[in-house]
Amino acid sequence: MTSLPPASAYNGRASFRQLAGLTWRESRSARRRLLLYMSAISLGVAALVAIDSFADNVTRSVREQSRALLGGDISFSSNRPYTAEQNAFLDTLAIKNGATYAHVVTFPSMALVPRSGGTRLVQVRAVSANYPFYGEITTEPAGRWSMLKTAPVALVDPSLLVSLNAHVGDSITLGLGRFVIAATLKDVPGSAGVAEIIGPRVFIPERYLPETQLLVFGSTADYGVLAKLPNKANPDKIIGPERPKLEKMQLRARTVTQSEENTTEAIKQLSQFIGIVGLVALLLGGVGVASGVRAFVARKIDTVAILRCLGASSGQVLAMYVAQAAAMGLIGSIAGAALGVAVQFGLPSVFKDFLPVDVTVTLEPAAILTGIAIGGWIALIFSLRPLLALRNVSPLQTLRRDADSEVLRMRWNDIPRVAVNVALALSVVAIALLRASTVRQGLSISGATFAVIGVLTLSAVLLSWLSRKALREHWPYVIRQGVANLYRPANQTQSVILSLGFGAFLITTLVLVQSNLLKQFNIKVDKSNANLVFFDIQEDQFLPVDSMVRSSGKVLQTAPIVTMRIASINDRSVEQIIGDARARITADSLARAQRGEKPLTGEERRDAQRNAPNGPGGRQQQAGRPGWALRRDYRSTYRDKLTSSEKIVQGKWFSAAAQHGDTGEVSFEKDVADELHIKLGDVITWDVQGVQIASRVTSLREVTWARFEPNFFAVFSPRSLRDAPKQFVLLADVRGTPKVAALQRDIVKRFPNVSSVDLSLVQQTVEKILRKVSTAIRFMALFSLAMGIPVLFSAVAATRRDRIREGVLLKTLGATRGQIMKILLAEYALLGILGSLTGMVLAIGGGWAITHYVFDNDFSPALGSAVAIAGAMLGLTVAIGLLAGRDVFRETPMSALREG
Amino acid sequence: MLSKPTIRIFMLIAKEVTREYRSGDQQIAVLRDVSFSIPQGSFVAIVGPSGSGKTTLLGLLAGLDTPTRGQVILDGSDLTKMSENERARLRGEKVGFVFQSFQLIPTLTARENIQVPLELQGADGAAARADDLLERIGLKARGHHFPMQLSGGEQQRVAIARAFANNPRILFADEPTGNLDAATGARVFELLESLNRESGSTIVLVTHDAMLAQRASRTIRLADGAVVGDTEATA
Structure with a gap:
């Protein structure tokens, strides 16, 4: 027998290369599994990369084509x-x-x-x-x-x-x-x-x-x-000093820069919303990664124990697995970015009808790298939390193996654990701030995330406690066993409730916000019988047009239209009111500058105006009135009755006295009254084509704009405007396409200035657009649901080994397949019900907050959708749980018991 | 005339080693005041019935665990005064392990498994050393196989090669033939002995196999967590 060669000279510690090599080799079988867990973040990264790249593409295309868009400087x-x-x-x-x-x-x-x-x-x-x-x-x-x-x-x-x-x-x-x-x-x-x-x-x-x-x-x-x-020449420099003069002359001026801003504003808002969805998807992915890595860590206990026996330090072990997780997180993010780039190439054709420019699609390295960096970081920080437990794996586990949960238990005040938790929280806040448009929004998103996690954790604790208290001896064994699984050692109550509830919360919030936004466009054409509208009818044309229409069908509604502008509110002229506003904003900016603060952005300024205190004096209120509402042309009408699409929300409809007094009465649409800070009793003087007409605000109306009917910001009592120069709009019900076409042709031949719209054509167009929007929303909802599946799988996978071991033990002791399935069903059904219900309730709160504060809209909970999502999540949880049960029957008792 | 005293260098000293575990409100002593010394180069078997504390003692002697009371000194280092990472480093430098259930890393090939202790120590030429050891254990052709592709006997041979990869000063073996049939077990044990002869390592073997224990130069017998016998084999 040849003698052993001498061991090489040690240099004490493994070199980076050696450790990296060992890490690479050791990851061999785990790569696919880790990559699967990390894929939870891919969809989030894809959303971020796609939307950021697309927004950059649009912005750049607009910039390149901005002069062409405007046609001049x-x-x-x-x-x-x-x-x-x-x-x-x-x-x-x-x-x-x-x-x-x-x-x-x-x-x-x-x-x-x-x-x-x-x-x-x-x-x-x-x-x-x-x-x-x-x-x-x-x-x-x-x-x-x-x-x-x-x-x-x-x-x-x-x-x-x-x-x-x-x-x-x-x-x-x-x-x-x-x-x-x-x-x-x-x-x-x-x-x-x-x-x-x-x-x-x-x-x-x-x-x-x-x-x-x-x-x-x-x-x-x-x-x-x-x-x-x-x-x-610089258009902004030339126009800047002339603005007050232009405003006074009521001449609007736009430069290339403004045109660029206006054009990109909408796409920025859209990208911000989808970006937040992406961020939320990424956080959900992070939860999935954490659960998946927990399962991965449980599988690695034996290997870590051997490595520790062979002399690996806890730092070396941690470094190895952190490196594996980071590498797979990076690959998951890169895959997500690649998917995002592919989606980006498809987006211009989806948004073609809504975009004012031909978008040149190019790779946007900044968007891609940002997506990869955020995704990689989320994957790393979320996996670090469970990975830290590997430090605690004792080499003694090679000799005597404890339960996974015992081996991986960490003290709550373990310093690295606390540090990772803090880093995780700070990361969520930092990324939310990075993506949100304002600091407040960023803090709200991260605050809401923490609140949701807190409430879900509390629910899980409550469920464990309740199941312990509620358990009764006389219950059938399988139910008792299933319920007991919720509180006994190594239970998965917290992880499943957190993942499931978080997923249900995010998906439901998304769907609720979307359905509330979409509700605005839900035009109820069927409520009106009108299918033809004529406008620009001059006074002397009204009677003949009316009789021509009556010969082909029915006239449903006619409305006189008088064009006017606001001259003064409560005896303060529009110029004075705007002057006040300008003075206030200048004083505010000076005060900010003295305090060393940055000037307000456009959005912050709008926010400040919206939130200006509504003091009783009116002066402060006037300062916040937006110029557009003060200076615009109002196309108003007069009548003595409300229409079916409006209702009084404050004050009273015109009194009988209004028909005789000097000051007429006017009813304002509530939103524009809010914009103008107008309240009941205010006197508004109007400039009606050179004639000043005073009116007192006696009521505020809520108007359903989404109806094919003429609606107005200001409706006057009939006497006030009866003698003013006007034109008419007429709504008709004419049946049959040939009849409609013939009437339109006859009227345009006799009165070429009278325009008409076939509402069925408009309806078709609107429906076509709505179909596109609905498809997009359905896609988003499906995308979110698709995100939920790997996350739930990961959550269940985390305790899968323990479950299988227990199942096999029960099987060895004589439990039938049906009994084991019932135990699992009881456990997962309870987890599913609580997780999805908590998520749903939280989502209704979250949906309300977003719709109310971010989109400034009314919120109505689409309970049907919310319940459907909760049901789907419950079904998914039970299905995934029962799949774990199937594995119990794949294992032989010997193999599982030998492992334990 | 007095004979010249022989200087015995102890590789391992256990002094009044006690290990207790908490079970509910009770403290249960698994080992009680265990003391002995093992000179360098010896081959010691620790035997005893199931539940006597053999495996617990092995864990304490190898620095995988720390005693509740008492001292364990391995090659001059007091394990009870070292941190877990310091003990890990000591294990990497001086200790080899052979387990009943082989404990190979399933994701590494046979050759890579042998390399691990050397790589963790930052040694150069780990691959060459692994190849050499594979040849010595007769598995050169199977170096690229994963543990699950090897038979039990082959896995244990790889585990033994790994245990000797860093020329350990002491080797701990926990029922090394417990999962093997008698013939394979015998062949594996011969390999262990032969490698030990060449390296001059100290061997501490835990077993309940009386035949195996007979091949050791000394047998320490445990019962109920205490040493009840310590006999040197007669040559």
């Missing part, structure tokens, strides 16, 4: 033709800054194709020859845009040709003007698909606009002027 607009003062302002700007101008007048009108007889409401855009300054409008056939410079032609959206049964070369009539359709529009910068469906665009040359004779008294139109500045 500055865009001015007004809903009235420009006054001499406004024109003088533009002239001065041109002289001082070398600006040149292009014009675009936008308004709705009926389009008629004489050859086919088809009519359709369209968005007319009458443009000057040099429109637009930036961006290219492409046509089919190509190159026809320039024809607008020379001839009375129209370039139209392709959808219009389809609905009017027309083709390129046909004539199209707009009012009294006739245009040849020269081409269809292929690509127009800044177009969003949905608007195009409701009102297809028709571009015509501005110089032929007068021929249409469409812009008459009261017509709704937007008069736009685009300014092009010399190359190095």
Whole structure:
């Protein structure tokens, strides 16, 4: 026999390379399992990466195309033709800054194709020859845009040709003007698909606009002027100092920067919401990881004990398994990021109809790396908690094996454990702050997370205590055994209730918030019989239009419309009120600057205004009134009855005296009254086309806007406005598509300025959009539910070995399959009921808080959905529990008992 | 004329070692005042009936556990005064283990299992040493196999090779043939003896197999947690 070679010289401790090698080799069989646990975070990372990348894509695309979106460097607009003062302002700007101008007048009108007889409401855009300054409008056939410079032609959206049964070369009539359709529009910068469906665009040359004779008294139109500045001019610097003057002239001005902000605002809000969902999914994934790693740790007790016998220190052992978990967490995050990138590529086509730009999809390294980093960190910190228990595994376990729960028990005041708990809590707060839009929101999210965990832990403790107290000797054995499982040593009550309850809470909250948001769009067309609406009817046209409609169907409702602006509130003019607000904001900013605080962001400023104290003096209230509500045009009506879509929430409907007094009465829509800080008894003086009319607020109304009926912010008592210049809107019920089409055609031929909308077309469009939104929501709910499954599996897996060992022991002692299944059923059903119910109750609270505080909406708990989710979670828990039972019958008694 | 006294260097000293466990309100003593010394290079068997405290004593002697009272001194180091990590380091440097249930790491191959103690100590050439040991135990061709692919006897041979990988000063064996049939057990034990002869290690063997105990140079007999016999084998 050859002699043993001498052992090599020791250097005392394993080198990094040696430890890494050992870690790698030891992870061999655990990799797949660990990766499975870590996959719980993949979906969360995917959501974060997809939405962040997409938002970055959109923002960058908007930035790149911002000039093309606006068409110029500055865009001015007004809903009235420009006054001499406004024109003088533009002239001065041109002289001082070398600006040149292009014009675009936008308004709705009926389009008629004489050859086919088809009519359709369209968005007319009458443009000057040099429109637009930036961006290219492409046509089919190509190159026809320039024809607008020379001839009375129209370039139209392709959808219009389809609905009017027309083709390129046909004539199209707009009012009294006739245009040849020269081409269809292929690509127009800044177009969003949905608007195009409701009102297809028709571009015509501005110089032929007068021929249409469409812009008459009261017509709704937007008069736009685009300014092009010399190359190095800064539009914001030029416009900034002119803002007060512009406001006074009631001329809106937007620069490229503002246009960018406005365009990206909505996508930022959307990405923030989905981002929070992603974060929440990630936290749920973290809970899953923690449970999964607990199961993993239980499997590693024997190996750790051997390693400790062979001289491994507790630090080395911990380092090995932390490295394994971190590596798998990183891989899980990378897989999630890859999935997110794949989803990102699909998102532009989903949101195509809602986006104003062509989104160029590119990889966004910052979003990808952030997603991986957050995912990796969540995986690490959540797995660190159970992994710490491996430090306590004694080498003595090689000789005499205790129960897993005994081996892994940690003291509550174990310093590393406390440190990891603190780090975990801080991580949740930090990531919530990183993702939320405000500090308050971030703290709310993390606070709510901790509160939910606290309540669930408490529920679990309560369930253990109750089951111990409630257990009765006379209960059947299997029930007693199942209930006893809830409180005996090594029970899984806390881990399952926490995972299940947290999952149920997150999913239900998501669904409740979504259904409450969607509720806003739930237009109840069926409640109204109207299928045709006519508007822009002049006073002298009203009677003939009314009789034409009556000859084809029924007139359901008519409403006079008077255009007006607010002149003063309680004798303070709009200018004074806005001046007060500006002074307050300046004083506030100065005070902040003196205190060394940062200036408020736009959102914080809006928050501050919303939350301004409503003192009785009114002055403070006025300071918070938003400019838009003070300066806007109000299209109001007068009548003596409430309609079915409104109800009084404060005050009383018009009194009999109102018909005779000097000051008329007005009823305000509640939300706009809130915006304006108007209360009952306030006197509002209106500028009705140059005539001042005073009115006292006598009631506030709640209005169901989501009805196809004309509704108004301000409704006057009839006497106040009877003599004011007005136009009418008329709602009709005309049955049969040919009848509708014939009526529209007859009216547009006789009264070209009167527009009409076939509500069934609108309804179809709305339903189409709602279907898309519903699909998206269903996808999100399914996604969340899919998240819940691995988390629950992990929670049950954590104590699976103990369960199997006990089951096999019972089997050895003569328990039948049915008995073991019943024991498991009793245990998991109780866990499932309590976990999902607690989660559901918490979710109703959480859903209310989010809907109320974040989205500023009313909340109604969709109990049906909540109960369905709770039921699904209960079913899932029982199914997963019974699957563990199936494993009991796979094991032979010897193998399991030898292991123990 | 007085003969020159022989200097005996003790590898292991147990002084009044007591181990108690708490069971409910009661303290139960599993070992009571156990004392003995084991010189370097000896082969000692600890025997006794089931429940006599053999395995508990082995755990205490190897530094896997600490006594409630008393002292354990291993190669001059007082285990009772060392932290768990210090004891782990000592085990890695000086102690080898052979268990009844082999205790191989299931996720590592036979060769990798042998490498572990050397790698934990930061030794160079762990792979070469493992190959050499595999050859010595006659399993060179099976080095890449996982424990579950090996028979019981083969697993125990790998465990023995692992125990000798770091040239331990002392080897603890807990019923090393308990899970093997008689013939395989005998062959495995021969391997243990042969490797021990070459390395000069001290062996502490826990067994209830009287035949196995007979091959030791000394037998310490335990009953009810106390030493009831300590006999040297006659050559």
